[in-house]
Amino acid sequence: MVLSELGRGEKAKIVDLSNIDQMVKRRLLDFGIMEGIEVQLKQRMPFKGPFMLDYCGQCLGIRHQEAARIEIKRV
Amino acid sequence: MMHIALLGNPNTGKTSLFNNLTGSYEYVGNWSGVTVEKKVGALKNKTGQLIDLPGIYTLNPLSKDEGVVSNFFLHDSFDGIVNIVDASQLERNLVLTLQLLEFGKPIILGLNMTDVAKSRGIYINEQKLSAALQVPVVPIVARTGQGCNLLNEQLFSLQSKKQAPLVLDYGVALEKGIAQLIAAMPQELTEHLPPRWLALQFFEGNKNVWEHLSSFMGDDALTKIYEETKTNVQKEENADTLSQRIYRVRRTYIQAIVEQAVDQQTAGAATLTDRIDAIVTNKVFGLPIFLLCMLLLFKLTFDWLGTPLSDLLDAFFSGPLTDWLAFVLGKAGASSFIQSLVLDGIVAGVGGVLVFMPQIFILFFFISLLEDSGYMARVALVMDKIMESVGLNGKVFIPMIIGFGCNVPGIMAARTIEQPKERLLTILLTPLMSCSARLPVYALFVGAFFVEYQTIVVFSLYLLGIAMALLLAKLFSMTILKEEQSVFVIELPPYRLPQSKALFRSTWDKGKGFIKKAGTFIFGGSVIIWLLTYAGPQGLNVDMDNSFLAAIGGWVAPLLAPLGFGTWQAGAALITGFLAKEVVVSSMNIIYHVPDVDSLQGLMATEFTPLSAFTFMVFVLLYVPCLATVGTIRKETGSAKWTYFSIVYALILAYSLSFIIYQGGKLLGF
Numbered sequence: 001m002v003l004s005e006l007g008r009g010e011k012a013k014i015v016d017l018s019n020i021d022q023m024v025k026r027r028l029l030d031f032g033i034m035e036g037i038e039v040q041l042k043q044r045m046p047f048k049g050p051f052m053l054d055y056c057g058q059c060l061g062i063r064h065q066e067a068a069r070i071e072i073k074r075v
Numbered sequence: 076m077m078h079i080a081l082l083g084n085p086n087t088g089k090t091s092l093f094n095n096l097t098g099s100y101e102y103v104g105n106w107s108g109v110t111v112e113k114k115v116g117a118l119k120n121k122t123g124q125l126i127d128l129p130g131i132y133t134l135n136p137l138s139k140d141e142g143v144v145s146n147f148f149l150h151d152s153f154d155g156i157v158n159i160v161d162a163s164q165l166e167r168n169l170v171l172t173l174q175l176l177e178f179g180k181p182i183i184l185g186l187n188m189t190d191v192a193k194s195r196g197i198y199i200n201e202q203k204l205s206a207a208l209q210v211p212v213v214p215i216v217a218r219t220g221q222g223c224n225l226l227n228e229q230l231f232s233l234q235s236k237k238q239a240p241l242v243l244d245y246g247v248a249l250e251k252g253i254a255q256l257i258a259a260m261p262q263e264l265t266e267h268l269p270p271r272w273l274a275l276q277f278f279e280g281n282k283n284v285w286e287h288l289s290s291f292m293g294d295d296a297l298t299k300i301y302e303e304t305k306t307n308v309q310k311e312e313n314a315d316t317l318s319q320r321i322y323r324v325r326r327t328y329i330q331a332i333v334e335q336a337v338d339q340q341t342a343g344a345a346t347l348t349d350r351i352d353a354i355v356t357n358k359v360f361g362l363p364i365f366l367l368c369m370l371l372l373f374k375l376t377f378d379w380l381g382t383p384l385s386d387l388l389d390a391f392f393s394g395p396l397t398d399w400l401a402f403v404l405g406k407a408g409a410s411s412f413i414q415s416l417v418l419d420g421i422v423a424g425v426g427g428v429l430v431f432m433p434q435i436f437i438l439f440f441f442i443s444l445l446e447d448s449g450y451m452a453r454v455a456l457v458m459d460k461i462m463e464s465v466g467l468n469g470k471v472f473i474p475m476i477i478g479f480g481c482n483v484p485g486i487m488a489a490r491t492i493e494q495p496k497e498r499l500l501t502i503l504l505t506p507l508m509s510c511s512a513r514l515p516v517y518a519l520f521v522g523a524f525f526v527e528y529q530t531i532v533v534f535s536l537y538l539l540g541i542a543m544a545l546l547l548a549k550l551f552s553m554t555i556l557k558e559e560q561s562v563f564v565i566e567l568p569p570y571r572l573p574q575s576k577a578l579f580r581s582t583w584d585k586g587k588g589f590i591k592k593a594g595t596f597i598f599g600g601s602v603i604i605w606l607l608t609y610a611g612p613q614g615l616n617v618d619m620d621n622s623f624l625a626a627i628g629g630w631v632a633p634l635l636a637p638l639g640f641g642t643w644q645a646g647a648a649l650i651t652g653f654l655a656k657e658v659v660v661s662s663m664n665i666i667y668h669v670p671d672v673d674s675l676q677g678l679m680a681t682e683f684t685p686l687s688a689f690t691f692m693v694f695v696l697l698y699v700p701c702l703a704t705v706g707t708i709r710k711e712t713g714s715a716k717w718t719y720f721s722i723v724y725a726l727i728l729a730y731s732l733s734f735i736i737y738q739g740g741k742l743l744g745f
Contacts, residue, residue, distance in 0.1 A: 023137065023493055024562050024564050026137055027137065027564040029322065030133060030137075030167075030170075031132070032166060044358070045356070045457065045459070045460060046358045046460075049459060050459045050469070050563065052352070052356060056167075057164070059566070059567040060564060060565060061452075061456040061459070061563070061564070061565045061567060062563065063459065063463070063562075066562075066564075
């Protein structure tokens, strides 16, 4: 499944990041987000707007289209 | 004299620490990229200078402001580093620390936000951390200044310390590539910069380092080493790319350190930030809440606080101050020329603008509040969907809001936007944000024509600016700038209660530019305008309708006639407004030669109708960026073409929109 299918408050392990935009991937890595780590979905904006993710207490926003390309496994 | 560089991740309290260590004030904000240029301050202990650099996650730059740091390492000389580290995000912050350690300059670690860390169950043993990294670690609370004295003391001994570069083992293949590259580096390069650090940054993909190396060694040699090493590393276990390998090795090293020095307990309940976010980034209420905040801001700036204060100031300028100046000038036996210059030129011109100081300072206060609290990043998130539909991303909204204060820092803040196309669009469109310099113009006109609806009329002008920016963004990204994809990733820092001291300093720092402008541009502009009204083709002290200014304004007046304000006065005011938009008000004060704002507003009622007054405000909002903004656009785009473009499109937009509003309004019977 992909990250955009995750419900609010649910946690998931990231399986594959290779399909997202290179710049986004680099930025996510700056936050320490890579394959194998666990994130939580905090909030999603309406009309396929951005997603708010929590990783180790840091909160960040990414777009729906990117979230739809991140392979995850629900925890 | 010591030169110390201050480095750290964005949102770690770097600028607060800078203020504490230097005593001088710098701009603090709670969103990535407040420090877009390096800033220098004198250390409190008078032993040297502290250089504040943009916040970065890693030395390898992704955006323009991050490149500033790489270039600093390559081209500037410095004696040591203060690395501020967010204790609640230790692992992420140490990635940068390792790269700094690899550079091999003496370092002090300032461990900030231990309070936040403790609230999340993270306890850091500073001694163990210090021993593991082999650098001094000082716990600080940058916001309150706690621990900063200790850090200051440590700075004394920093220069005398020798720090050997940290050497990690990056695996056989990569180490071979590093050795190969170092061997190929010419001596004039390696005597200034640590070769191993250069090599690692190069293999990691740091473009600035690549360019620097290539100026010494040429691209071909570099490409050959890079490709070879890349292939060899991929043959090894894990099949890493070069940057992945480097990241993995560093990360493993960090995890070992964290295991020794950090005691992680289970975290507590939902934080305050979570609770606030549940409301302000709410699916349904997020956008309305933001709009409500903005409306409240304008209500306070105009109706509730700004205007009453501004009236008091006006009474002072036109009453006691003018009387006193007239008395002093009379006593000193000044000629009528000097008397007229001071009273009709300078007091009318400069005073007429300074009267609006309260509104401008209140506006700056709220912008500072938005920045410091952390709400700004949420606004970017809430706005992203709308911005995406016009080819931009939510982050663009941050420079735009800053642009409400002044377009110049707004355009500078565009450096934090990663995509070159989106950055250029932001630079071009930020001038459409109604800056505080346009406020005096609105205040003057709404006071004369729209007393009942002040806030609504001014708010509509701000919204018009935003609407035009979005519309043009769509247009430009569909036509002249269509090649790049828009991207968006944003950090949402925890909310922080702004410190009143920092808030007032930040407001003052922004507002003092306005006062400075009053003393320079507006003062000079007023003198020139007054002289142009005093002199004419027939000589001095002419009737104003026969003055040079009337002649100049008369040239453009016919062009402006279809917009409803085809008088030489309006034409002259608009031309001089290019210097700074407030000068429009100065000009009007001088031209109409009245003692205070009230009587000027009374007089204008005979020259303008409400419709033409509104059209005039729309024209002032859009027509050309001011001189300082044009200069900044030139500097930031590095292109004369785009600079001219920004002027021309604005003129066309202002003219056509004003035409539609005026002619349309007339048809509708206004």
